[in-house]
Amino acid sequence: MKFFIDTANLDQIKEAQDLGVLDGVTTNPTLMAKEGITGEANVTAHYLAICDIVDDNVSAEVISTTYDEMIKEGEALAKLNPKIVVKIPMIKDGVKAIKYLTSKGIRTNCTLIFSAGQALLAAKAGASYVSPFLGRLDDIGNDGLNLIEDIRLIFDNYEYPTEILAASIRSPLHIINCAKLGADVITSPLSAIVGLLKHPLTDSGLAQFLADHDKAAKAAL
Numbered sequence: 001m002k003f004f005i006d007t008a009n010l011d012q013i014k015e016a017q018d019l020g021v022l023d024g025v026t027t028n029p030t031l032m033a034k035e036g037i038t039g040e041a042n043v044t045a046h047y048l049a050i051c052d053i054v055d056d057n058v059s060a061e062v063i064s065t066t067y068d069e070m071i072k073e074g075e076a077l078a079k080l081n082p083k084i085v086v087k088i089p090m091i092k093d094g095v096k097a098i099k100y101l102t103s104k105g106i107r108t109n110c111t112l113i114f115s116a117g118q119a120l121l122a123a124k125a126g127a128s129y130v131s132p133f134l135g136r137l138d139d140i141g142n143d144g145l146n147l148i149e150d151i152r153l154i155f156d157n158y159e160y161p162t163e164i165l166a167a168s169i170r171s172p173l174h175i176i177n178c179a180k181l182g183a184d185v186i187t188s189p190l191s192a193i194v195g196l197l198k199h200p201l202t203d204s205g206l207a208q209f210l211a212d213h214d215k216a217a218k219a220a221l
């Protein structure tokens with residue numbers, strides 16, 4: 001399973017990259033705004049800064065919502081760096097834009113997926129990734145993991161090459177459950193990735209090992 005980090009914060013991206021487990025980054029307009037990145041020149045510079053840190057897979061989202069504009073914006077984003085994956089919203093013009101960009105060899109990530117039907121359409125259009133938003137479904141009392149399971153079944157039935165990029169991850173448990181269900185990728189805040197490291201028995205076990213080592217070393221003096 002690939003690990004992407006869901007942030008536009010350069011320090012957090014560096015920290016995840018330093019951990020040695022990072023395969024990519026997803027951003028969205030909200031995450032960019034959170035870092036205070038506004039204006040085309042700043043946004044472009046920020047995407048390039050992210051591309052400098054990671055090896056591949058930097059999702060950059062279009063702001064336009066019409067076919068012509070999404071294509072123009074998508075092509076411009078893709079030209080910035082070969083690591084860029086153009087993120088397109090699941091709307092009618094978005095499906096058409098995914099079809100067009102795919103035909104031009106540009107990778108796409110269809111975002112804001114909340115149903116299996118939406119994922120199927122995006123896969124038919126040739127999206128490289130679909131991003132089902134688990135946490136936001138859970139927030140409204142649905143089961144986001146059921147959606148991952150349904151999309152996995154559909155994509156496997158027809159051998160769609162589109163990868164399932166589980167998004168809106170809230171916890172380490174979400175990541176584990178996505179892995180159990182066969183999601184190809186998770187995109188997560190740094191906290192949930194780092195949360196996978198932690199177990200109280202690891203901490204107490206290590207403390208015991210070190211204490212026993214010190215005791216034996218002292219006894220040998």
Ligand code: E4P
Nearest residue numbers: 006026027028136167168169
């Ligand atoms: C996906 O690419 C989105 O950026 C993201 O996962 C949304 O997550 P949120 O529901 O925590 O905003």
